[in-house]
Structure formats: structure tokens, C-alpha cells
Amino acid sequence: ADDVALDPWGSSTIADYRKLFEEFGIEEFDEVLDEVPNPHYLMRRGVIFGHRDYRRVLEAMRDGDDFAVLSGFMPTGDPHIGHKLVFDEIIWHQQQGGDAYGLIADMEAHSARGIAWDEINEHSRDYLLSLIALGFDPEEGELYRQSDNDTLQKLAFELGGKANFSEFQSIYGFDGETNVSHMQSVVTQMADILYPQLDDPQPTVIPVGPDQDPHVRFARDLSTRMRFFKVTDAFASFELDDAERPVVAAAYDAREEFAEDVDMPRCGEAAEWLADADLAELGILADESVRESAVEKLENAGMEPLRPRIRFFARQATDEAFEALIEEIEGEKRRYDQHIDAFDLDIEAAEDLAREVEAHHGGYGFIPPSSIYHRFMTGLTGGKMSSSIPASHISLLDDPEDGYDKVRSATTGGRDTAEEQRRLGGEADKCPVYELYAYLLTGDDDEFAKRVYDECVGGERLCGGCKEQAATLMREFLEDHHEKREEAKEVLDSLDIDLES
Numbered sequence: 001a002d003d004v005a006l007d008p009w010g011s012s013t014i015a016d017y018r019k020l021f022e023e024f025g026i027e028e029f030d031e032v033l034d035e036v037p038n039p040h041y042l043m044r045r046g047v048i049f050g051h052r053d054y055r056r057v058l059e060a061m062r063d064g065d066d067f068a069v070l071s072g073f074m075p076t077g078d079p080h081i082g083h084k085l086v087f088d089e090i091i092w093h094q095q096q097g098g099d100a101y102g103l104i105a106d107m108e109a110h111s112a113r114g115i116a117w118d119e120i121n122e123h124s125r126d127y128l129l130s131l132i133a134l135g136f137d138p139e140e141g142e143l144y145r146q147s148d149n150d151t152l153q154k155l156a157f158e159l160g161g162k163a164n165f166s167e168f169q170s171i172y173g174f175d176g177e178t179n180v181s182h183m184q185s186v187v188t189q190m191a192d193i194l195y196p197q198l199d200d201p202q203p204t205v206i207p208v209g210p211d212q213d214p215h216v217r218f219a220r221d222l223s224t225r226m227r228f229f230k231v232t233d234a235f236a237s238f239e240l241d242d243a244e245r246p247v248v249a250a251a252y253d254a255r256e257e258f259a260e261d262v263d264m265p266r267c268g269e270a271a272e273w274l275a276d277a278d279l280a281e282l283g284i285l286a287d288e289s290v291r292e293s294a295v296e297k298l299e300n301a302g303m304e305p306l307r308p309r310i311r312f313f314a315r316q317a318t319d320e321a322f323e324a325l326i327e328e329i330e331g332e333k334r335r336y337d338q339h340i341d342a343f344d345l346d347i348e349a350a351e352d353l354a355r356e357v358e359a360h361h362g363g364y365g366f367i368p369p370s371s372i373y374h375r376f377m378t379g380l381t382g383g384k385m386s387s388s389i390p391a392s393h394i395s396l397l398d399d400p401e402d403g404y405d406k407v408r409s410a411t412t413g414g415r416d417t418a419e420e421q422r423r424l425g426g427e428a429d430k431c432p433v434y435e436l437y438a439y440l441l442t443g444d445d446d447e448f449a450k451r452v453y454d455e456c457v458g459g460e461r462l463c464g465g466c467k468e469q470a471a472t473l474m475r476e477f478l479e480d481h482h483e484k485r486e487e488a489k490e491v492l493d494s495l496d497i498d499l500e501s
């Protein structure tokens with residue numbers, strides 16, 4: 001466990017999640033759990049254990065603002081119960097009001113894993129059927145495959161212009177042997193992550209396994225680079241004067257700086273500006289007819305420090321954008337008044353403001369994407385659950401009887417003898433069968449999950465009966481899932497997704 005590598009294409013098991021917090025800056029999910037409205041059982045049970053910047057999404061969820069969820073599937077084999085975690089996460093966010101996206105990473109499967117196209121087509125279909133069968137609403141959300149999405153490819157091309165080979169080397173370990181299509185699939189994946197924000201910037205969560213974190217970090221990084229690119233454009237096309245430039249630039253900087261261990265002095269200017277601004281007076285400016293006179297009024301009132309900024313907005317902002325901006329600033333102020341410390345307020349307000357300005361300049365205005373991380377399921381045979389070892393996982397396509405048999409033959413956290421088990425209790429924490437209960441079989445029923453756990457560690461539950469119960473539940477789950485997949489076929493066929501070419 002000393003050697004925690006995050007490699008999206010590797011097969012290393014991540015044994016020590018704590019390292020992720022310490023070395024990679026993933027935050028503990030526990031700390032935001034209380035802020036989640038109706039948390040999913042995977043959150044309540046600690047299966048979803050980490051996040052980056054998820055508060056931003058939660059805030060939108062609570063305030064009824066726009067937010068999105070997106071995750072992708074590499075169609076290299078059958079979808080299995082490990083993938084179901086991600087399906088559930090997408091579906092839950094959709095049910096909480098998010099724009100939901102499910103994508104097929106077919107370019108990645110082809111270039112990074114060398115899977116043939118006809119095989120990719122077949123697996124893609126299976127992933128999408130299971131996603132719909134589990135509750136994804138394709139009328140409300142969007143399903144696509146990478147190779148078939150022109151808008152995505154254009155965005156990938158733009159993003160590629162902001163990435164270079166040495167980064168690919170250091171982030172992914174690419175070398176002289178790496179094929180060029182693999183690199184293209186990386187920028188495509190970056191484009192996937194930012195795709196929900198193409199029309200309108202919105203907080204977006206990417207539910208993934210921790211091995212996918214390098215993609216998330218790189219996408220967060222690129223999202224801010226795209227922003228800078230456009231700021232420079234804005235400088236050129238709007239001829240900002242010397243007084244205006246640093247203010248706008250500082251506002252742009254603020255987000256990034258805050259996220260990466262705030263460099264206070266650089267943010268200071270934007271923060272100070274917002275602290276100084278008289279919100280009521282700025283509000284008046286939303287009405288175009290009084291804008292000019294308000295500027296004059298403020299100038300006459302001796303509010304000299306505000307002048308260049310006011311002029312900037314008076315010139316650039318439409319009434320609508322301006323009003324939205326004022327509303328955001330006022331929202332921040334209210335939050336501040338309630339409980340947030342003054343400097344946080346200013347940074348947040350500055351970043352919102354920066355995005356508003358940028359979107360107004362025809363830029364992307366991307367909000368750095370957030371992410372949540374779930375634990376990997378242990379394989380039924382112990383070790384890692386792997387698509388390439390059939391006995392280690394239960395495929396969502398498995399015959400229900402085979403599912404039953406696999407659970408019956410699974411490794412457990414049980415003791416050598418029944419006598420010992422009664423005396424010492426089982427080791428539920430090390431038991432793949434208990435994981436099946438917690439991750440899937442008990443569904444939303446926390447009492448049931450807790451009962452299995454308590455009875456196991458208390459020595460009241462013996463493995464034979466416990467596995468029989470789990471196997472039966474698994475058989476029922478698969479029977480039900482297969483029925484729903486049948487129903488989903490019609491839905492999938494009615495969508496405009498090409499699964500033949």
C-alpha cells in the first residue's frame with residue numbers, strides 16, 4: 001500500500017484510501033454528508049468516500065440552480081455490479097434535478113485497449129440498456145458515444161491546443177511508444193468532462209473510481225486555462241485600460257488561487273474591490289436608462305476607486321447579465337451575513353463575477369468540474385473485482401442462476417469453524433459477501449444492512465445461511481434487471497444513437 005499509483009489504465013488496487021486524502025488532495029466525503037439533501041445510501045454507507053469541490057454542486061442542488069452530472073463507460077466487456085455504482089450515482093443526481101449525461105468512451109476503448117469496433121458496439125449497447133433499466137431517464141438526460149459527437153470533438157480539439165506532450169508524460173506516463181490516438185482519446189475525455197458546460201457554465205459532478213482522478217485533475221486544470229485564453233482575447237477586443245485589466249485579471253485568478261491554496265496577495269485586489277463596492281448603488285446600474293447617470297452620481301459622490309469597474313460593466317454588460325451578476329453578488333453577501341467569513345465571500349464573489357464577465361465575452365466560462373469517488377468492490381474470489389476474471393464479479397448480464405452460484409461460492413470473512421464464528425463473530429469488514437449487501441442487495445434499507453453487519457460481527461450469523469440469503473437476493477435482482485433491460489430496448493432504439501458503426 002506504500003506505492004499508491006493513480007493510473008486510469010492500470011490494474012493496481014488502491015488499498016489505502018487515506019493516502020488519497022493526504023497525497024492527492026481528495027477530500028473526505030464525510031465532511032459534506034450533512035449538507036446533502038436526501039443522501040444516497042452509497043453516501044450514507046461510506047461507499048462514496050471522497051470528493052473534490054462537491055460543495056459547489058450541493059449548493060446548486062439546494063438552491064434549485066442548474067447543475068450537471070456526467071460519467072463515462074469504457075465498453076471493453078460486460079457491465080458488472082461494480083459499474084452499477086456509477087449508474088446509480090448518475091441516476092441519483094438526475095433525480096435530484098441535475099442535467100445527466102452518460103457517455104460511451106468508445107474512442108478510449110479502441111485506442112487505449114485495442115478493442116475492435118464491433119465488440120465495442122455490442123458492449124456499448126449493453127451498458128446503455130443497463131443504465132436505462134436502472135432508472136436513467138434518456139428523455140431528460142443525454143446519452144452519447146464519443147466517436148459520434150461532433151460538438152465534443154471540436155471542444156476536444158480546442159482543449160488539445162492547451163495541453164502538451166510533457167503533461168501527458170507526467171500525468172499518464174505516456175512515452176515515445178504511446179500511440180497518437182490514445183492521446184487524442186485523452187483530450188476527448190477532457191472534453192467529455194466539460195461538455196455539460198458548453199452552453200452554460202454550471203457546477204458539474206463526475207462520479208468516478210479514484211483511479212480516474214488524474215483525468216479529473218487535468219480537466220480542472222484545463223478548464224481554467226481555457227478561461228485565461230479568453231480573458232486575453234477580452235483584453236484585446238475591448239481595449240481595457242490599465243486600471244481595468246488588473247481588476248478583471250484578479251477576478252479571474254481568484255478561483256484558481258482559492259482552489260489551490262490561496263495566494264492572498266493576488267486575490268486581494270479583486271476581493272478588496274468587491275468589499276468596497278456598494279451593492280445598492282451597483283444594483284441601480286442594472287437599469288440601462290439610469291446607468292449613465294448612476295455612474296455620474298457615484299463619481300460625483302467621490303467614489304473614485306469604483307469608477308473604472310463601473311465603467312467596465314456599464315459598457316460590457318447587457319441588462320440581463322448585469323442583473324444576474326448583481327443577484328449573485330447579493331446572494332454571496334447574504335451568505336456572508338449569515339455565516340461565511342469575509343475573505344471567503346470576496347473570493348467566491350470574485351470568481352462568480354469573473355465567469356459572468358467571461359461568458360459575456362463569448363468565452364467558455366467553465367466552472368472547474370467537481371468529482372465524487374467510490375470504493376472499488378472486492379472481487380467475489382478475494383482481491384480485485386475484475387472484468388477479465390468472470391468468477392470475481394457478477395455481470396449485469398449473468399444468468400440469474402449463475403449469479404446465485406457465484407455468491408454461493410464467494411470468499412467470506414467467516415471463521416474456520418461455526419463454533420469459532422459464534423465465539424468471535426465474523427469479519428464483515430473483510431467480507432465480499434457483506435459488501436454485496438451494503439453496496440447493492442439491501443438497497444435503500446439501512447436497517448437491513450446494519451442488521452447483517454451486527455449479526456455477523458456478533459456471531460449470530462453463519463456464513464452458509466448468510467450466503468444463501470445473499471445469493472437469493474442476487475438472483476432476484478438479476479431477474480428483475482433483465483426484465484427491465486428488455487423494456488429498455490425499445491427506449492434505446494428510439495434514441496438517436498448509432499450503435500452499428
Ligand code: SF4
Nearest residue numbers: 413426431456463466
Ligand atoms: Fe460474510 Fe455473512 Fe459470513 Fe459475515 S456471516 S463473514 S457477512 S458471509
